[in-house]
Amino acid sequence: MALSRQSVLTVDGLDALIGKLRERGYRVIGPSVRDHAIVYDDIGDVADLPRGWTDEQDAGQYRLRRRDDDALFGYVVGPQSWKKYLHPPHVALWRARRTGKDVRIEPAPEPTERLALLGVRSCELHAIAIQDRVLLSGAHVDPGYRARREAAFIVAVNCGVTGGTCFCVSMRTGPKVDAGADIALTEIVTAGERVFVLETGSDKGAALLADLPHRWASAAEIAEAKAVVARAAAAMGRDLAADDVPELLLRNLEHPRWDDVAQRCLTCGNCTMVCPTCFCTTVEDTSSLDGTETARTQRWDSCFTMDFSYIHGGSVRTSSRSRYRQWMTHKLATWHQQFGTSGCVGCGRCITWCPVGIDITEEVRAIRAGSRAEGDRHGD
Amino acid sequence: MAANRKKPRLGVWKFASCDGCQLTLLDCEDDLLAVAGAVDIAYFPEATRAEISGRYDLSLVEGSITTPHDAERIHAIRRRSRKLITIGACATAGGIQALRNFADVQAYTSVVYARPDYIETLATSTAIADHVPVDFELRGCPISGRQLIEVIAAFLVGRRPVTPAHSVCVECKLRGTVCVMVAHGTPCLGPVTHAGCGAICPAYNRGCYGCYGPMESPNPVSLSHGLAALGMDARALQRVYRTFNANAPAFRDESARHGK
Numbered sequence: 061m062a063l064s065r066q067s068v069l070t071v072d073g074l075d076a077l078i079g080k081l082r083e084r085g086y087r088v089i090g091p092s093v094r095d096h097a098i099v100y101d102d103i104g105d106v107a108d109l110p111r112g113w114t115d116e117q118d119a120g121q122y123r124l125r126r127r128d129d130d131a132l133f134g135y136v137v138g139p140q141s142w143k144k145y146l147h148p149p150h151v152a153l154w155r156a157r158r159t160g161k162d163v164r165i166e167p168a169p170e171p172t173e174r175l176a177l178l179g180v181r182s183c184e185l186h187a188i189a190i191q192d193r194v195l196l197s198g199a200h201v202d203p204g205y206r207a208r209r210e211a212a213f214i215v216a217v218n219c220g221v222t223g224g225t226c227f228c229v230s231m232r233t234g235p236k237v238d239a240g241a242d243i244a245l246t247e248i249v250t251a252g253e254r255v256f257v258l259e260t261g262s263d264k265g266a267a268l269l270a271d272l273p274h275r276w277a278s279a280a281e282i283a284e285a286k287a288v289v290a291r292a293a294a295a296m297g298r299d300l301a302a303d304d305v306p307e308l309l310l311r312n313l314e315h316p317r318w319d320d321v322a323q324r325c326l327t328c329g330n331c332t333m334v335c336p337t338c339f340c341t342t343v344e345d346t347s348s349l350d351g352t353e354t355a356r357t358q359r360w361d362s363c364f365t366m367d368f369s370y371i372h373g374g375s376v377r378t379s380s381r382s383r384y385r386q387w388m389t390h391k392l393a394t395w396h397q398q399f400g401t402s403g404c405v406g407c408g409r410c411i412t413w414c415p416v417g418i419d420i421t422e423e424v425r426a427i428r429a430g431s432r433a434e435g436d437r438h439g440d
Numbered sequence: 441m442a443a444n445r446k447k448p449r450l451g452v453w454k455f456a457s458c459d460g461c462q463l464t465l466l467d468c469e470d471d472l473l474a475v476a477g478a479v480d481i482a483y484f485p486e487a488t489r490a491e492i493s494g495r496y497d498l499s500l501v502e503g504s505i506t507t508p509h510d511a512e513r514i515h516a517i518r519r520r521s522r523k524l525i526t527i528g529a530c531a532t533a534g535g536i537q538a539l540r541n542f543a544d545v546q547a548y549t550s551v552v553y554a555r556p557d558y559i560e561t562l563a564t565s566t567a568i569a570d571h572v573p574v575d576f577e578l579r580g581c582p583i584s585g586r587q588l589i590e591v592i593a594a595f596l597v598g599r600r601p602v603t604p605a606h607s608v609c610v611e612c613k614l615r616g617t618v619c620v621m622v623a624h625g626t627p628c629l630g631p632v633t634h635a636g637c638g639a640i641c642p643a644y645n646r647g648c649y650g651c652y653g654p655m656e657s658p659n660p661v662s663l664s665h666g667l668a669a670l671g672m673d674a675r676a677l678q679r680v681y682r683t684f685n686a687n688a689p690a691f692r693d694e695s696a697r698h699g700k
């Protein structure tokens with residue numbers, strides 16, 4: 061991120077930031093505690109933030125825990141990603157009405173809502189950039205996504221803690237925010253005082269800062285903000301040596317590990333639903349009982365369902381082996397060919413939220429351990 | 441539908457069941473008039489007194505086959521029906537009454553009834569599809585009214601109903617529910633269960649009970665490892681799969697793995 065001079069906000073300053081965003085017509089979405097987890101929800105003021113809460117994460121396990129301080133952003137990433145808002149689970153596309161012989165098609169109106177996303181982590185910014193590449197570049201732009209995305213204001217937060225399933229360092233996607241935010245905050249919690257070291261990354265961000273009570277950061281505060289992120293980077297819960305992975309996986313399409321993971325995989329689709337980069341959708345057509353109205357809705361789909369690979373006559377990927385392999389090789393290998401980056405940002409959600417704790421980093425390690433020699437490439 | 445075209449005749453048939461699925465249709469208050477407008481409800485004992493006669497364009501069948509008489513009656517209904525759709529766990533999997541399939545029915549009747557010789561019943565409770573060809577199966581105990589209306593609307597225009605066969609987990613994620621299994625350690629059948637209810641139970645902090653039966657590619661063996669890790673013993677695992685869809689093959693086999 062083109063660094064601005066760093067400023068400092070107090071907690072009241074952060075409250076003012078939320079207030080100013082709301083005054084400007086933004087719907088502010090940020091972290092909040094609900095159902096024993098930190099979810100992304102509507103935020104009215106700082107009191108809605110998860111003050112003093114953190115999360116403990118491991119494969120197939122998430123627990124909300126009390127921190128011994130009052131940090132507002134002292135947790136990692138939760139069950140939902142921002143795609144819930146930028147690329148929502150259901151989107152109405154059009155309706156058609158028939159009156160006599162006349163058929164009228166009414167496209168759904170483009171969204172006009174302006175979203176301010178508060179507390180976006182570095183891996184999540186990278187995930188949004190990946191969805192931008194998929195949904196906004198090329199010949200087929202998703203107009204709804206574009207409208208939501210262009211109107212959005214992003215307040216990022218540099219990670220001060222890392223989760224048990226995080227591996228952004230391996231994927232070079234964090235924990236320090238490097239692009240894509242209007243404002244980036246680093247929370248510094250010292251005895252009795254919490255402040256946010258702030259950088260702006262856009263004119264919109266700088267204009268908002270000008271409206272907030274703030275002061276310039278001291279050298280000590282700047283150093284501490286750096287140290288906070290460095291400590292997080294040193295404490296990654298997982299790692300995935302990523303550079304040779306595309307080659308490794310494509311060379312091992314018949315590795316016995318795929319059978320092993322197929323025994324465990326439930327084909328439930330949770331991993332794809334929680335993944336911040338997974339973008340696949342299907343369309344559902346419905347019609348009214350009297351046959352005069354039809355509607356088409358876009359809905360999140362998953363490569364773990366049978367319908368996903370249904371072509372004339374049946375599904376192509378009927379075995380869980382072929383579905384898991386499709387998912388993982390797309391994420392980590394063929395995504396590079398298709399979009400020029402990995403499809404994984406190392407957020408760890410697919411590991412945490414898999415009901416049986418299947419761990420993408422462990423699967424890669426297992427394939428590496430029994431890998432075919434280089435050059436000996438064959439698939440099916 | 442053109443107004444002067446003859447409306448399709450609908451029959452709603454009952455076998456061994458609690459009537460809950462038929463009542464779901466009557467409960468679709470907002471849509472009931474539209475249904476009555478779109479089809480001619482020619483046989484529906486819960487709602488009308490009409491006699492069985494002629495042919496039915498669409499038959500909705502509730503309930504399972506538990507008596508020799510019903511095993512014959514379903515063939516008669518099939519012969520009279522252009523399309524036959526089964527509704528609910530009883531009709532699609534044998535229902536809760538399929539627990540008899542795991543027990544000795546004669547031993548029960550002799551204990552429960554004063555004159556067991558008056559009771560004429562089969563040793564098993566089975567799905568309609570075990571007896572006659574079925575055009576579409578709508579899952580659930582009870583079925584969802586929204587899905588029933590969707591199935592009827594789809595039938596009327598000849599399209600495939602939108603009733604995805606993926607897991608309940610997908611529905612959880614679509615509605616933004618926090619996973620009770622991962623975040624609370626609550627055992628949940630959602631990963632092996634067919635969607636349709638809209639993931640009601642997890643939204644109220646309960647695990648899924650499996651009301652819609654097995655999803656399209658269930659892996660209960662793996663889920664059971666996870667449930668055992670959450671503290672379920674063999675007896676609990678045997679019972680958790682043995683409810684409204686006890687006789688659905690994936691659930692039946694998995695419950696049997698944990699005890700007879």
Ligand code: SF4
Nearest residue numbers: 335404405407408410
């Ligand atoms: S594949 Fe897993 S770790 Fe990677 S971005 Fe998706 S959810 Fe996160």
Ligand code: SF4
Nearest residue numbers: 325326328329331414
């Ligand atoms: S890897 Fe885990 S979350 Fe993904 S489909 Fe398989 S069991 Fe479900």
Ligand code: SF4
Nearest residue numbers: 609612619620628630
């Ligand atoms: S609560 Fe149950 S149904 Fe929902 S995602 Fe978790 S395991 Fe699946």
